[in-house]
Amino acid sequence: MTAFSLNPEQIAWCAELRTLADKRLRPLAEKGEPGRVNRPLVEALGELGLLDRLFAGEGAAGSTASRATSHATSGALGLCLLRESLAHACTEAETALALQGLGAHPVAAYGSARQREQWLAPARAGRAIAAFALSEPGAGSDAAALALAAAPDGPSSWRLTGEKCWISNAPEADFYTVFARTTPGAGARGVTAFLVPADRAGLTGTPLDMLSPHPIGALAFDGVTVTADDVLGEPDRGFRVAMTTLNRFRPSVGAFAVGMAAAALDATLAHTAERDAFGGKLKDLQAVAHQVAEMATRTEAARLMVHAAAAAYDRGEPDIAQRAAMAKLMATETAQYVVDAAVQLHGARALQRGHLLEHLYREVRAPRIYEGASEVQRTIIAKELYAAQAATESAAPSVPSVSHEEPSA
Template structure:
């Protein structure tokens, strides 16, 4: 049911082999960046897979479908490696897409090698889902600016080596007054702290106390930073769905193995029709999510109109993340108490599957995007008929 070409299947098999043979043995790091894991991802070329072009070429935008295959496959085996890889892409893509050649040359090779940790700093205490309400101020300072304020819920903070930071350069302009900057992790005036979350990944808070940025640090154009953010998110939202599909598949596989070996009331668990039906629903939702994610990725790769890309990405992220939450929950229910025992695969998945419904646009935001897109499309259709 994979629907992959021979070349794509070989790519997936190679990722699975690397993850199984090398990545799962790396000791976990709770609440901080796992640099040995990142370097191993770099050594085996998986971080290079975040980007397009041949391995010996300069990195460029990746095919969205390739990114989805990479994330889904890793997630079925090791969510820690998958998340470490994905955050490298999220933090570095604005540099690659909108940075000057000097910015790209300074940071991207280290990202690919796994020696430079990147982060995407958008969310703030008062600006999560409403990203246009950013309050981090960029006040003029000569030919540059000084950044004042804070960011929170930032993955890889405060340990990252480089941040893509979104700040307000024009007051009361909402999305039209935001600029994207590249900020080094050791910049003077930048500090932060780690935040303890349900999932064990590195997430933290950043404080900007007059951090200096110059015109060479602008990503894209002044006051056009929101477009930089959306360009990256449109690419990564389907792959968040792919991450969710990978977790759902891991939960489904574990549930099938359990149902085929666990005995209850003198017979295998799978003999109970309610269990069989639950597994069928789990498999159907997982496959439907996979197909929707790949359709969204194909839409992106085809160069479809921006509105269509945004709409399909929102649908894929919404459906896949919501479905994965249900599938993992059902898997825990089938396993009973052992599925919640610390260290069990499902205990880990149960903690990690929750966050994707929030980050990179909560499910409610995706529904708003989809709904507004439907209305705009119908209104345009009606106007064309008049």
């Protein structure tokens, strides 16, 4: 299998997921309250085994179901197919699934046996809501600048003091993967990841009124006690936990965007084929046909970049940071373009509350910011390119200089 062609099993699985999302998950999503965790929806994702797929092969807590997952629909590429297919039919289900993965992946990959047993098992079943708490009021794109302080409180415990902001699923999550500074002035090398239950004394949360159907909130830590048993990975190595998690999920953020773009494109094809205008159908106007062709081409190009990045991750290739950044950048910017163009071709009806495109228009903006804004992705890409160039130059054999002086008599 290449990164550029899906096999029959993958194609059939994507079709099955779209039907599942439309028939089983969308009705639950429609019953949810905007800005609140939809627990019945998350539990359904667990019952259907979709949450379990997020952690297949991670840590020592893999279930029989995850181990039995087909290779063709597992790994980072399987995650991308899953997110794209769900997003095409039900963005709320896709987002609920992704947030569970983002919040609980550090536990699956770096947690102790006790942590995985206590928190990962219920998260996989959809009974415990997870959240990834990295961003702060003064540390969004520059994650290494975070200031939530973890002050020593004995030989193997700390007290967390400070704030987190723009945290998805906060303040309703049952546990948080929290990144705090254990060594002041050490930059990325002084950050530790902690698993913090929501009921820990001193931890409070406030919902934020955001352009988002799922909850986003701020967290306040007032001397919250954490111990060595709460550490994910190793002390002062938490930035690695964060970046490993983001590198795994960044290509699939692109898949979420591709799913939205594909839904907008399908709606546009149906609308322009049926809509009467200027003595014919909208699709008969060259300007409209060319616009639709451009939308389709960009969507497919983004999909291929996402698949290539995910396949590279699964193969363990060394340039995953660059590939993941390119995939997220391309896909999220493309989705913004495609959804905007779809709205334009639909006209005023697309802006009516409840219309698919009105929903997508609100949903499509955030992915260009979270898990690394587009500008951050461009910075990562450029950094990787120049690093590769420097490595190539340093590895090149030196060429002896040629003297042009006349030989002496």
